[in-house]
Amino acid sequence: MSVRAKKELGQHFLVDENILGVIGRLAELGEDDVVLEVGPGLGVLTTYLADRVRQVYAVELDRSLEPQLTERLAGRSNVRLQFGDALQLDLASVAPMATKLVANLPYNIATPLVVESLDRLPGIELWCVMVQREVADRFFAKPSTKAYGAVSVLVQLVAERTGFHPVSRTVFRPRPNVESAIAAFRRTQLPDEYRWIKRVVEAGFAHRRKRLANSLELAGLTGRSRAEAALAAAGLAPNVRAEELAPADFVGLAEALR
Numbered sequence: 001m002s003v004r005a006k007k008e009l010g011q012h013f014l015v016d017e018n019i020l021g022v023i024g025r026l027a028e029l030g031e032d033d034v035v036l037e038v039g040p041g042l043g044v045l046t047t048y049l050a051d052r053v054r055q056v057y058a059v060e061l062d063r064s065l066e067p068q069l070t071e072r073l074a075g076r077s078n079v080r081l082q083f084g085d086a087l088q089l090d091l092a093s094v095a096p097m098a099t100k101l102v103a104n105l106p107y108n109i110a111t112p113l114v115v116e117s118l119d120r121l122p123g124i125e126l127w128c129v130m131v132q133r134e135v136a137d138r139f140f141a142k143p144s145t146k147a148y149g150a151v152s153v154l155v156q157l158v159a160e161r162t163g164f165h166p167v168s169r170t171v172f173r174p175r176p177n178v179e180s181a182i183a184a185f186r187r188t189q190l191p192d193e194y195r196w197i198k199r200v201v202e203a204g205f206a207h208r209r210k211r212l213a214n215s216l217e218l219a220g221l222t223g224r225s226r227a228e229a230a231l232a233a234a235g236l237a238p239n240v241r242a243e244e245l246a247p248a249d250f251v252g253l254a255e256a257l258r
Contacts, residue, residue, distance in 0.1 A: 013041040014104045016171035020048045026163035026184040027102045027128035029053055036095040038086045038113060039106045043072035049102060050076045057095035059086045086113055092121055099123055104130040111135055111151055118158045119194050126186050130167060133179035148243050150205040154198060156247045159185040197254040204242035212242050222257060230256035
């Protein structure tokens with residue numbers, strides 16, 4: 001039975017099994033691993049994971065894929081498939097004991113899912129995700145570059161990059177109009193007061209063309225005078241923009257704003 005990918009769900013099914021070895025290497029798969037997969041699609045990656053790790057928790061939004069997934073995963077008792085919206089589900093409960101997130105993420109949820117997983121899935125030690133190349137480049141972009149943004153700061157505060165691999169459009173059905181890449185990164189720490197830091201970072205980039213003090217005010221986080229005082233206390237210039245700050249600078253700024 002043929003399956004048509006749904007554009008509104010950001011679906012691009014992984015169909016070329018040759019890329020699986022790259023994913024397995026970057027994910028550093030081991031037989032005792034417990035893996036969370038979001039967006040299993042047709043189950044190509046799911047079966048690869050199931051044959052190599054102890055447990056796979058797969059979360060799929062599209063109920064119409066159930067017949068294909070059920071058939072493909074038949075006989076693999078170490079796979080638990082749940083249907084639902086990964087951005088709405090309590091993934092820590094869905095995938096207890098998961099230490100790795102390995103997935104071909106649907107394009108339209110890739111960034112928010114990764115960002116939310118940084119603190120809401122504290123058990124995840126390693127991420128290996130296939131995403132749009134533009135998104136992958138943002139994860140570890142440097143300050144003062146076009147790709148650098150809130151997601152760059154948040155990912156880099158929590159993890160370090162361990163791997164990167166460009167992916168051809170030909171491994172997907174349908175072929176996407178954009179390039180893709182596999183990004184792998186390992187948890188290093190979760191800063192104290194992370195959720196407050198996250199609020200500061202997101203407010204800082206909410207109006208990235210503005211000075212940081214103005215952006216914090218326009219985003220409703222704090223008044224401009226208090227923002228300017230916090231910048232000074234953190235040793236930062238009063239006219240600085242968010243894109244000029246290193247991730248560690250945001251930690252200092254968040255502390256000064258408390």
